[in-house]
Amino acid sequence: MVSSQTTEQRALAVAAAVPDPEIPALTIADLGILRAVEIAEDGGVIAHLSPTYMGCPAVLAIELAVTTALQEAGFQARTERILSPPWTTDWITEEGRRKMAAYGIAPPVPEGRVPDCPQCGSASTEKLSEFGSTACKALWRCTACLEPFDYFKCL
Amino acid sequence: MASAEDIFCGLLRLADDHLILGQRVSEWSGHAPQLEEDLALSNIALDLIGSARALYQLAGETEGKGRDEDQLAFLRDERAYHNLLLAEYPNTDFAHTILRQFYFSSFQQLYWQAALESTLPELAAIAAKSLKEVAYHHRHAADWVIRLGDGTELSHQRMLAAEANLAPYLGEMFEKDALAGRLADAAILPDPAELQAAFAADRANILTRASLPVADIESRLSGGRSGRHTEAMGHLLAELQYMQHRFPGQQW
Numbered sequence: 001m002v003s004s005q006t007t008e009q010r011a012l013a014v015a016a017a018v019p020d021p022e023i024p025a026l027t028i029a030d031l032g033i034l035r036a037v038e039i040a041e042d043g044g045v046i047a048h049l050s051p052t053y054m055g056c057p058a059v060l061a062i063e064l065a066v067t068t069a070l071q072e073a074g075f076q077a078r079t080e081r082i083l084s085p086p087w088t089t090d091w092i093t094e095e096g097r098r099k100m101a102a103y104g105i106a107p108p109v110p111e112g113r114v115p116d117c118p119q120c121g122s123a124s125t126e127k128l129s130e131f132g133s134t135a136c137k138a139l140w141r142c143t144a145c146l147e148p149f150d151y152f153k154c155l
Numbered sequence: 156m157a158s159a160e161d162i163f164c165g166l167l168r169l170a171d172d173h174l175i176l177g178q179r180v181s182e183w184s185g186h187a188p189q190l191e192e193d194l195a196l197s198n199i200a201l202d203l204i205g206s207a208r209a210l211y212q213l214a215g216e217t218e219g220k221g222r223d224e225d226q227l228a229f230l231r232d233e234r235a236y237h238n239l240l241l242a243e244y245p246n247t248d249f250a251h252t253i254l255r256q257f258y259f260s261s262f263q264q265l266y267w268q269a270a271l272e273s274t275l276p277e278l279a280a281i282a283a284k285s286l287k288e289v290a291y292h293h294r295h296a297a298d299w300v301i302r303l304g305d306g307t308e309l310s311h312q313r314m315l316a317a318e319a320n321l322a323p324y325l326g327e328m329f330e331k332d333a334l335a336g337r338l339a340d341a342a343i344l345p346d347p348a349e350l351q352a353a354f355a356a357d358r359a360n361i362l363t364r365a366s367l368p369v370a371d372i373e374s375r376l377s378g379g380r381s382g383r384h385t386e387a388m389g390h391l392l393a394e395l396q397y398m399q400h401r402f403p404g405q406q407w
Contacts, residue, residue: 051284053201053202053205053288054202054205054206054208054209054281054284054285054288055201055202055203055204055205055206055208056201056205057201083209083277083280083281083283083284084276084279084280084283084284085283086280086283086284086287087284088287128191129191129192129194129195130195130291130294130295131191131194131195131197131198131199131291131295132194132198133194135198135201135202139191139194153291155287155288
């Protein structure tokens with residue numbers, strides 16, 4: 001049992017370090033996409049991944065990157081897509097939110113609140129469009145520094 | 156009692172609605188009236204096609220004949236698609252597109268909400284995921300309907316024309332044929348007829364705020380559920396299926 005737990009922890013560390021293809025400053029663990037790592041009966045590793053959006057083109061890239069990373073670390077690996085419970089922005093870690101803001105994307109805020117500008121920190125911002133450059137982002141603008149910025153949509 | 160064949164056919168209807176509407180909406184990519192709208196419509200199309208993929212996968216597994224999502228999406232003849240006629244309705248202009256989107260999003264929101272209770276756990280999972288995405292589509296489309304209906308004389312006229320052209324297709328969404336009845340009885344898919352009242356209320360609310368008249372929901376044009384399509388469908392499929400016809404079995 002001791003060795004199997006170690007294997008699981010090792011595999012988890014490898015999978016958790018895989019960067020998100022759209023926002024490479026964040027890992028899939030930061031985004032809450034990586035739900036768990038499981039050791040199958042045949043000894044292989046199954047990484048459980050929750051897609052942010054069902055049509056997200058990055059889903060396949062992420063699954064491939066996780067499998068590859070685990071294989072390179074010596075594991076027999078596959079991934080499983082977990083739809084239920086559905087991914088939510090609440091699963092983004094504190095660390096993830098910090099990295100996201102540093103990368104120039106405003107992290108999600110509760111409904112009814114406006115995001116702070118990730119460039120200058122001003123709270124006076126306005127929405128340009130509810131849809132942005134990827135499925136998970138909306139387009140906002142700071143009315144203080146006048147820079148447009150991406151906002152990670154609350155889902 | 157719903158058979159595996161029933162479940163497959165029911166899932167196919169749902170998947171076809173999403174694929175065909177997703178294909179229609181994607182036609183706006185690069186052509187929308189403004190950049191923000193181009194992104195919005197492309198994202199909505201992507202969400203719809205994402206839901207379609209999950210539904211085709213589930214349908215293929217249910218059928219158990221080894222057909223995957225691509226085979227179901229690309230390798231059927233027109234009569235084998237069972238989408239609502241409204242989904243294939245040509246984009247026409249932005250008014251038609253956005254009103255069609257509002258109607259669909261309103262319907263889908265109610266549908267997915269009810270499907271959360273499905274006895275088919277995989278479908279309930281897709282419903283939970285899609286429901287969150289559709290909330291954005293609904294809000295976006297409803298905002299536009301109000302803005303254009305209550306906008307300039309020209310935008311109002313365009314919305315009036317869209318409403319007159321699309322209204323005859325609305326009843327089809329709530330038709331409950333024998334298949335839909337069996338699936339509803341088995342609590343696998345929602346009963347479409349039961350969604351009509353809530354849809355009518357949502358529609359009346361938004362159209363009224365948009366200064367548009369609210370005509371009754373009629374079932375004057377239907378047939379999509381049994382594979383009888385409008386002329387527009389063949390043209391849509393010609394584009395959708397082009398790559399698979401030109402390069403059979405091609406993957407990328």
